[in-house]
Amino acid sequence: MIDKKKLEQELSKLPQDSIVLIETSAEHAFEASMASIKLLADKHDNGIIVSASRPYINLVSNYKKNDIDIKKMFILDCISKKHDAGEESDSVIFLENASSLTDISLSLGERMEIIDGKKFILIDSINTMLIHNKPDIFARFMHDILTKMRLHRIGGMLISLEETTNKDMRAEIAQLCDKIIKL
Amino acid sequence: MIQLGSITNIYNRHYYQPIYKYHINVFPKIHLKEKHIKRKEVVVNRFPQLDTDNGIDKKRYVNLAEKKVKKLKKFVTTGIPGFDDLFKQGIPKGSAVLIAGGAGSGKTNFCLQLVAHHAAHGKKCFFMGFEESEERLISHMEDFGWDPQKLIDSGNLKIKRFLTSEIYYYNKKSGDTIEAMMTKEADPLIMELEPLAIADDIGFKPDFIVLDSLTSVSSTFKGKEQSYRFYVERLFRYFEKIGSTTFLTTETEQTPKVYSPTGVEEFLADGVIVFYNFRKENIRESAIEVLKMRGVKHKRKIVAMKITDNGIKVYPDQDVFGAMEM
Numbered sequence: 001m002i003d004k005k006k007l008e009q010e011l012s013k014l015p016q017d018s019i020v021l022i023e024t025s026a027e028h029a030f031e032a033s034m035a036s037i038k039l040l041a042d043k044h045d046n047g048i049i050v051s052a053s054r055p056y057i058n059l060v061s062n063y064k065k066n067d068i069d070i071k072k073m074f075i076l077d078c079i080s081k082k083h084d085a086g087e088e089s090d091s092v093i094f095l096e097n098a099s100s101l102t103d104i105s106l107s108l109g110e111r112m113e114i115i116d117g118k119k120f121i122l123i124d125s126i127n128t129m130l131i132h133n134k135p136d137i138f139a140r141f142m143h144d145i146l147t148k149m150r151l152h153r154i155g156g157m158l159i160s161l162e163e164t165t166n167k168d169m170r171a172e173i174a175q176l177c178d179k180i181i182k183l
Numbered sequence: 184m185i186q187l188g189s190i191t192n193i194y195n196r197h198y199y200q201p202i203y204k205y206h207i208n209v210f211p212k213i214h215l216k217e218k219h220i221k222r223k224e225v226v227v228n229r230f231p232q233l234d235t236d237n238g239i240d241k242k243r244y245v246n247l248a249e250k251k252v253k254k255l256k257k258f259v260t261t262g263i264p265g266f267d268d269l270f271k272q273g274i275p276k277g278s279a280v281l282i283a284g285g286a287g288s289g290k291t292n293f294c295l296q297l298v299a300h301h302a303a304h305g306k307k308c309f310f311m312g313f314e315e316s317e318e319r320l321i322s323h324m325e326d327f328g329w330d331p332q333k334l335i336d337s338g339n340l341k342i343k344r345f346l347t348s349e350i351y352y353y354n355k356k357s358g359d360t361i362e363a364m365m366t367k368e369a370d371p372l373i374m375e376l377e378p379l380a381i382a383d384d385i386g387f388k389p390d391f392i393v394l395d396s397l398t399s400v401s402s403t404f405k406g407k408e409q410s411y412r413f414y415v416e417r418l419f420r421y422f423e424k425i426g427s428t429t430f431l432t433t434e435t436e437q438t439p440k441v442y443s444p445t446g447v448e449e450f451l452a453d454g455v456i457v458f459y460n461f462r463k464e465n466i467r468e469s470a471i472e473v474l475k476m477r478g479v480k481h482k483r484k485i486v487a488m489k490i491t492d493n494g495i496k497v498y499p500d501q502d503v504f505g506a507m508e509m
Binding site for chain 1: 465
């Protein structure tokens with residue numbers, strides 16, 4: 001079990017447009033992701049999720065279980081396309097895979113413009129994305145995304161596994177974030 | 184679209200600031216945009232402060248606006264979303280531009296989209312296809328929803344397929360032709376002849392010509408490279424003479440280092456636009472670059488591009504991560 005109270009307390013101290021790196025263990029990563037989305041969704045009008053670890057259908061059922069308002073969520077699903085796992089709609093687009101960094105960046109940029117209201121972005125697995133991408137290219141991608149978020153004054157969270165992210169990569173990403181929370 | 188921001192910047196930098204310096208209290212914030220300078224009366228109406236009573240020469244502004252409009256008319260845009268933002272003003276009118284890229288990278292679609300845009304805006308366009316049939320090219324246009332038949336019926340668009348055996352020198356006076364590949368480059372007779380007969384073939388002087396592709400033309404000259412080089416040189420001179428803005432496609436590798444069949448074409452061309460198809464794991468990322476464009480400032484960057492259901496869309500500010508792995 002993760003310490004949800006700690007997460008809530010830490011987040012409550014931060015401005016809404018803060019970017020937070022959540023570090024957790026492999027077994028708690030999904031729980032941390034759900035808890036973060038729940039907290040952010042309650043505080044924001046809309047959320048954009050970059051999912052590299054779970055398919056859209058699975059996320060939707062988990063959001064329902066965790067009482068997260070699905071209507072507020074837009075999902076960039078980076079894993080289902082090759083399995084032909086559904087039709088695109090107003091709440092999801094299916095990208096080729098987690099190595100389509102240009103496409104992910106473009107789609108995120110477009111959604112930042114299109115989606116109204118106070119919004120957040122959550123990238124659900126830095127580590128899964130690193131499986132598909134070279135670290136230096138991925139670092140540039142993260143820099144690109146976080147710069148776009150800063151320019152649009154959009155806050156968000158990045159979920160990373162504490163024990164497996166390489167040190168250089170972690171340092172690169174950590175320096176771009178406002179806060180690191182270990183769960 | 185022409186970049187409004189850049190026009191405003193040029194205007195401000197060269198003309199506006201010196202006046203601004205002396206009359207800062209009279210009109211502290213004026214931003215002249217394209218729509219204002221295109222209609223000189225708007226310039227005056229929009230900025231009532233531009234009055235001789237205040238010591239500002241109204242005529243000077245109007246003259247400058249007219250000069251600016253004249254300058255704008257010397258450039259053409261493509262109408263391809265995002266692409267024109269790669270230029271400060273556009274592509275100089277009358278340029279011969281190479282469109283280089285690998286198979287399936289979007290070269291032909293780019294050219295079809297360009298002629299569809301201009302034909303829909305009343306310009307005369309001629310698409311010379313050496314690879315695909317008229318029917319297939321029209322079908323591509325229909326797939327993107329550009330209504331080619333309407334453009335053809337309006338007389339603004341002509342699509343014609345050529346066989347590579349139809350590469351000839353043309354005698355405008357007699358109407359005779361000589362197969363280009365059969366000639367020697369040093370033959371003085373050729374100097375009198377045209378490498379194509381565009382205006383005679385289609386009955387109008389085109390504003391835009393597409394030749395798809397130069398690679399097919401070059402294949403006709405297999406084993407006669409010198410003759411091809413000579414022919415291509417004559418071809419570029421011919422396009423320059425007739426004054427149309429010309430786009431010539433060339434087939435290259437997916438991540439090209441050479442942009443034309445012999446390398447000579449890219450020196451002869453006024454501009455080179457390169458289409459990339461970067462492989463990243465098991466996917467490909469499309470990208471585009473203005474490698475060269477004589478006489479204009481342009482972005483020197485490989486940027487993202489997508490072929491959407493409505494045609495090509497360019498993202499002038501989007502990095503291409505696949506390109507960084509090369």
